Amino acid sequence: MTNSSGSTALAEDFTASADETRRLYFRGAPGTLLGIQLVNMLLVLCTLGIYLFWAKVKVRRYVLGETEFEGDRFAYHGTGRELLIGSLKAGLIFGVPITLLQNLPVALNASAWIKVLCFVLGYSIVVLFIPFAIVGTRRYRLSRSSWRGIRFSFRGRALAFFRLYLRGAVLRVLMLGLYSPFWAVEKYAFLTANTYFGNRKFDFDGRGRDLFRSFLLLVLLVLPTLGIYGFWYQAKKLRYLTEHTSFDGARFTCTATGGGLCRLQLVNLLMVIATLGLALPWATVRSLRYWYDNIALQGPLDLSAIEQDYQAASATAEGLAGFLDLDFSLGA
Amino acid sequence: MILEWRGYYFDGRTAARHPVRVQIAATGLKLTLEDGATHFWPYEEMRQSQGFHTGEQVRFERGADPSEALLVTELDFLNTLHRMVPGLGRRFHRPERRLMRRSLTGFAALGVLAVGALMYFWGIPAAAKVVAARVPVSWEESLGRNIVDQFATGEMRCTDPEVGRMIADMTARLTAATPSPYTFRVAVVRAPVVNAFAVPGGNVVVFQGLIEQTRRPEELAGVLAHEFQHIIQKHTTRMLLQKTTTGLMLSAMTGDLSGAVAFGASAAHTLGTLRYNRAMEEEADVEGIKMLAAAGLDPAAMIDFFETLKKKSGAEPEYLAYLSSHPSTEQRIATLKSLAARSKPNAAAFSRYNWSELKKKCRAAERKR
Numbered sequence: 001m002t003n004s005s006g007s008t009a010l011a012e013d014f015t016a017s018a019d020e021t022r023r024l025y026f027r028g029a030p031g032t033l034l035g036i037q038l039v040n041m042l043l044v045l046c047t048l049g050i051y052l053f054w055a056k057v058k059v060r061r062y063v064l065g066e067t068e069f070e071g072d073r074f075a076y077h078g079t080g081r082e083l084l085i086g087s088l089k090a091g092l093i094f095g096v097p098i099t100l101l102q103n104l105p106v107a108l109n110a111s112a113w114i115k116v117l118c119f120v121l122g123y124s125i126v127v128l129f130i131p132f133a134i135v136g137t138r139r140y141r142l143s144r145s146s147w148r149g150i151r152f153s154f155r156g157r158a159l160a161f162f163r164l165y166l167r168g169a170v171l172r173v174l175m176l177g178l179y180s181p182f183w184a185v186e187k188y189a190f191l192t193a194n195t196y197f198g199n200r201k202f203d204f205d206g207r208g209r210d211l212f213r214s215f216l217l218l219v220l221l222v223l224p225t226l227g228i229y230g231f232w233y234q235a236k237k238l239r240y241l242t243e244h245t246s247f248d249g250a251r252f253t254c255t256a257t258g259g260g261l262c263r264l265q266l267v268n269l270l271m272v273i274a275t276l277g278l279a280l281p282w283a284t285v286r287s288l289r290y291w292y293d294n295i296a297l298q299g300p301l302d303l304s305a306i307e308q309d310y311q312a313a314s315a316t317a318e319g320l321a322g323f324l325d326l327d328f329s330l331g332a
Numbered sequence: 333m334i335l336e337w338r339g340y341y342f343d344g345r346t347a348a349r350h351p352v353r354v355q356i357a358a359t360g361l362k363l364t365l366e367d368g369a370t371h372f373w374p375y376e377e378m379r380q381s382q383g384f385h386t387g388e389q390v391r392f393e394r395g396a397d398p399s400e401a402l403l404v405t406e407l408d409f410l411n412t413l414h415r416m417v418p419g420l421g422r423r424f425h426r427p428e429r430r431l432m433r434r435s436l437t438g439f440a441a442l443g444v445l446a447v448g449a450l451m452y453f454w455g456i457p458a459a460a461k462v463v464a465a466r467v468p469v470s471w472e473e474s475l476g477r478n479i480v481d482q483f484a485t486g487e488m489r490c491t492d493p494e495v496g497r498m499i500a501d502m503t504a505r506l507t508a509a510t511p512s513p514y515t516f517r518v519a520v521v522r523a524p525v526v527n528a529f530a531v532p533g534g535n536v537v538v539f540q541g542l543i544e545q546t547r548r549p550e551e552l553a554g555v556l557a558h559e560f561q562h563i564i565q566k567h568t569t570r571m572l573l574q575k576t577t578t579g580l581m582l583s584a585m586t587g588d589l590s591g592a593v594a595f596g597a598s599a600a601h602t603l604g605t606l607r608y609n610r611a612m613e614e615e616a617d618v619e620g621i622k623m624l625a626a627a628g629l630d631p632a633a634m635i636d637f638f639e640t641l642k643k644k645s646g647a648e649p650e651y652l653a654y655l656s657s658h659p660s661t662e663q664r665i666a667t668l669k670s671l672a673a674r675s676k677p678n679a680a681a682f683s684r685y686n687w688s689e690l691k692k693k694c695r696a697a698e699r700k701r
Contacts, residue, residue, distance in 0.1 A: 032385045035437040042443045045451065049584045065382045065391075072340075072349065073389055075381060077397065148349055149342030149401045198347060304348035310398045 022250070022301070024292040026285065027073075028066030033281035036062055053087065054080030063288070069147060070303065077151075078144035078315070086140075086315025094129060094320055098122050129320060131165035132158050136317015138191060143313040147197070148303075153311040156194030164190055181215040181237075182208030188241050197247065198306040206244030211237060231265070232258030242295055248306075250299035256290075264290045339404040341365065344395070354404060356416050361392075363402065373402065375417070380424045383410065452578060457609075460573040464566040469513045469533065472569055476533030480519055490520040490540065490694035498685055502553050505681065509626035512564045518556065520694050526641070528555050530562040532569040540694040545644075546637060549682035553627075554634025558620040565619065567612045617664065621671040629681055631672035635665055 040055035057080045064074040101122035105115040135158045142152035168183035185208040192204040214236045221229040235258040242254035268283035341352040341363055355362040360374035373394055381401075383390030390410055393399040410427050414420060499518045507516055514534035524541040531537065536559045538552075546552045562568055608616070624631045 027387050028385075029387065032387075035434070035440075036385075038437055038444060039440045042440045042447065044584050045444065045447045045581070049580070052584055061381075062385065065388055072403075073382065073391075075391065075401075077381075146398065148347040149344045149398065150347045151398050304346060306347040308345050308398055 020298075021253075022070055022297040024295070025068045026066055026288045026292055027068055028062060028285065030281040030285040033059070033062060033284065034278070037281060050084070051080075053083035056080070056083060063284075064145060067288075067292070072148050075146045076144055077146060078140075082315045083318060086317070087319035089314075089316045090319030093316070094125075098125060101125070127169075128162075128166075131162045133317050133321040134165075134187075134191075135161045136313075137321045138195075139311075139313040140315050140318050142195060143311055150198040150306055150308050151310050153196045153309065154191075154194055154313075155196060155311065156190055161187075161190055177219075178215075181211035184208070184237065185211060185241070192241075192245055196309065196311075199309040200248040200306050203246045204241075204244055205246070206240060211240055228262065229258075231262040234258070235261050246299075247297065248301060250297045250301045253296045253298055254294055256294040260290065260294070337404055337406060337409050339363075339402055341371070342401040342403075344398050344400045352402070354402070354409075356413055358417060361402070375420060375423060378423070383407070384425050386430070448581070451581060456574050456577045456581070457570070460570045460577065463573055464570040467566075467569055467573075471533075472566075473515075473533035475572075476531040476535045479531045480517075480535045480537060488521050488523065490522050492693045494690060495520060495693050498549070498682075498690060502549065502556060502682075505627045505629065506553065506557055506560060506623055509628075510564075510623045512560075514560075514563055516560055516563070522694050524695075528559055530559040530568050532563065532566075532572060534563055536560065536563070543691045543694065545640065546691060547640070547687075548633060549685055549687055550624075550630045550633030550677075551637040551640075553629050553682075554620065554624060554631065554637055557623040557627075557629075558616050558634065561616040561619040561623060562608065562612070565612070565615055567608050567616065570612075571608060614664075614667070617668055618671060621668060625672075625674070625677075628676075628678040630677035631668070632677075635668045635672060638665065638668075 036058055037055075040051070040058060043051040044055055057076070057078055060078065061076045064076040067074045101118045105118045135154070135156060139154040142154045145152045164186055168179065168186055172179040172183055185206055189204045189206065192202050195202040214233055218229060218233040235256045238256045238261075239254040242252045242256075245252045264286060268286060271279040272283050335355060337354040337356075339352050339354050341350040342348075343350070350365050352366075353364045355364070357372075360372050361378070363371040363373065365371075373392070378392045378394050381391050381393050382388050390404045390407065392402045392404075394402075407427055410424060413424065414426055499520065503516050503518060516534045516536065518536045518538060520543065521537060521539050523539050524544075525539040526541040526545055528536065528538040528542050536556060538555070542555065543552060546555075620634065621631045624634065
């Protein structure tokens with residue numbers, strides 16, 4: 001597990017040696033998470049849902065606050081107020097026009113082709129908003145996450161992602177789904193290579209064609225294996241994407257396996273079903289631990305030289321994502 | 333008592349971790365870095381952002397985003413701080429209250445059950461009643477059309493012209509004497525299920541299996557009158573609102589909104605098995621009988637039909653579909669009978685229909701193999 005190439009040229013004052021492996025650890029307890037969620041539930045019920053935004057913040061704060069890297073915890077700085085305002089704004093910009101488009105023609109008893117036109121228009125708006133929601137949510141979440149007081153940030157332009165997203169979506173349809181692995185890598189590459197920690201950048205050097213053969217195998221095997229092969233493709237993709245990600249000279253490694261993911265997700269599912277959802281925090285923690293146990297950052301890294309480069313961001317896109325039923329994780 | 337604590341200071345400019353000595357003073361914390369530089373953090377400028385749970389580090393922040401941060405690894409620091417500087421109880425977490433918080437969390441769990449049950453059994457139904465009364469008929473109609481389209485698609489729908497005329501005749505008779513803001517449409521579905529249900533806005537779905545179980549047209553008219561009343565009394569809209577709201581409540585409690593939309597959609601799908609509460613069924617019975625009587629149709633037919641179903645369901649479970657949502661208790665039949673006794677029906681209302689032929693018209697087409 002050693003990799004000492006290229007470290008001698010930058011021999012200033014490293015706190016860690018070049019071949020050191022750095023990992024994430026989750027220090028939290030599922031029981032505490034359950035307690036937080038129970039109190040959240042009560043408050044959400046009593047406020048008819050308004051507390052939901054604060055509830056989300058409490059959970060994110062706990063999960064990030066219990067995630068450790070190099071002896072220090074991450075921190076989450078978002079607020080419930082921000083999320084509420086973001087959601088209200090997204091409702092105004094997005095929810096109101098969509099609702100009107102969907103219901104006005106029916107209420108006004110418009111002619112059939114106007115109804116169809118409004119339906120198509122409404123649907124297109126939803127689809128076109130998805131890439132903006134993805135980028136905006138990432139921008140917001142990263143800007144509110146920090147480690148050792150240094151914030152993460154996302155600096156990709158929404159319009160560039162929009163073009164990439166639309167192009168991939170169209171190509172995927174034209175190529176009957178075969179473009180999927182290329183599209184997945186393009187999206188991941190854009191989202192990763194525009195992510196910063198302080199003034200240092202993440203990088204990605206993978207290519208979609210490397211996943212193409214595995215994808216073909218998936219297409220061939222998914223039905224005969226009743227979908228179980230999906231876990232192996234998922235693991236392969238996860239490993240590929242992670243191992244081609246680097247941060248400031250250090251490279252990520254990933255040891256996730258199809259069997260591991262399969263066991264993780266099936267056991268989680270059984271646990272949650274058997275306990276009527278009460279075991280959800282345990283499932284969450286198991287997933288986090290699996291992810292943290294199986295990725296590492298390897299190579300030279302001068303952490304103390306990283307400087308703050310704060311980028312402001314608003315929560316509107318996160319509100320939008322809520323409307324679009326999207327959920328993102330910052331794991332990748 | 334320890335007067336000096338060890339911690340780490342992050343200046344918010346670099347990711348360097350500065351070891352720092354922390355001293356508690358009356359109005360703030362005094363931080364001394366290794367190079368001798370000192371900072372003074374007044375309490376009123378500090379906020380605690382971590383260290384509320386077992387295993388968490390105590391973390392303070394100061395200043396606007398991105399802020400400086402101070403980490404103190406020993407939990408006892410907070411206890412000492414509260415002892416030495418009274419009046420900070422609101423600003424910083426008190427670790428000694430954790431035990432109390434644990435029992436409060438237990439109460440919260442009970443509270444979730446209590447408030448959840450209260451809302452499920454009382455709050456949501458009451459709110460749905462108030463809201464349903466104010467939902468415009470046009471909304472109900474557009475919602476209902478979507479649901480019917482999902483159920484009675486193309487080939488499934490019986491388009492026999494004779495059945496169509498008979499249903500139209502029956503609907504016209506029933507609605508002529510009892511005005512309502514709805515335009516009623518009845519879709520007959522070619523399926524051997526013994527069932528019928530109402531959809532918001534004036535649509536009723538009747539399965540061929542139910543029609544075939546009726547012995548005379550008045551029995552079907554009785555079922556239609558009952559289902560029309562579920563619409564007129566807005567029972568269907570109320571149930572749909574209730575189900576969607578319950579779904580929203582559940583997914584809000586578990587923290588994701590995405591499930592809510594799916595739940596709403598599935599509510600529309602499960603309309604066929606939607607259970608009205610007993611008060612709603614009684615109201616539909618009473619008003620349905622009134623509707624039949626006003627139209628000059630024999631209300632006793634409705635009672636006969638339920639009794640037939642009840643008898644047959646003992647032996648063959650397929651008759652249970654409609655019965656399960658319309659339990660024919662002795663009491664219910666007695667009420668219906670007392671209501672029906674007062675009417676003077678026109679026995680010849682549907683005499684021109686050859687019922688034994690007509691009721692078989694919508695049988696599913698023979699499968700070609």
